[in-house]
Amino acid sequence: MNALRILIVDDSAVMRKIVDRSLRQAGLEIQEVFEASNGVEALARMQQTRVDLILSDINMPAMDGLELVRQLQGVENAKGVPIVMITTEAGEAHVVQALSSGARGYIRKPFNSDQIKERIIPLLQG
């Protein structure tokens, strides 16, 4: 697997750092991490940048994670890029909504690096 370019979307700067650290602890080789604090910023970033993976919270101001996933369907740079939701919302309805919007995976907060590895590596390999 080549070194990865990853976009982390969360309105909490602390949480973005934790996700970044967990990815590295999971053994992923990372070339560059981009950060966005909401869906609007993430969408703007994706208009200019190609990444290998997007990890996004759901509950965020300006544009939530579910709307971001829907809007990314129309962004050329996002085509084929796996999107994984990382959120405190663990209800089945949220999971179904996220997956039907186009997300490829779902991780509930709190999480550890083993869960990150288990859910993310298969997406990057397949």
Add this chain to the structure above:
Amino acid sequence: MDSAHKAEGRNRVQLIISAKSSGPGDFASKLAGLPREETQQRFTQALDSAAAEVFEMMVGTPLGPSDQATLPRVADYTAMIGLAGDLCGVLSFRCSMGSAARIAGKMLGTDENTSAECIRDALGEVCNMVAGSFKAQLSDLAEHCMLSVPTVVSGKDYQLYPLVDGLRIQVSKTFEGALIWMTLDLHSS
């Protein structure tokens, strides 16, 4: 966190949480049929294990036991999150300034001084995750209970008046030897 609010000085903070139901009310109906003691015990266990899970996985420090039954009137930091839907009320997390700084430092993976903004962000996230984990541990609740954006209050010269009239669930623990508290104040209906 951008949306966290801070109040200092002689402030009185009032929290008003909407009692509007968001779902079919299955969980509320089941709850209404249970003896109060059973509900209290079930919620206490769920809150206890939610806090344990968050601190072990996200802060990297297991919580220790505490026999402190009394909730302090105020703490240096209080993080709060509202619940609305089948379960209505406020979940709050309280700790000292030292504990708040240590929690934020451990979440960020640094021993260096953390900024007040990072501390508020970290405590808001801890409260958010404890609430999310609490919901996930009570079957049926996750679907029909919504969480608000967290609010963090710092400073000691204030009083909190959660406008709820039902059950109070309280869990105290120790974090690196210092007391921390989690309280769930619920509406009766």
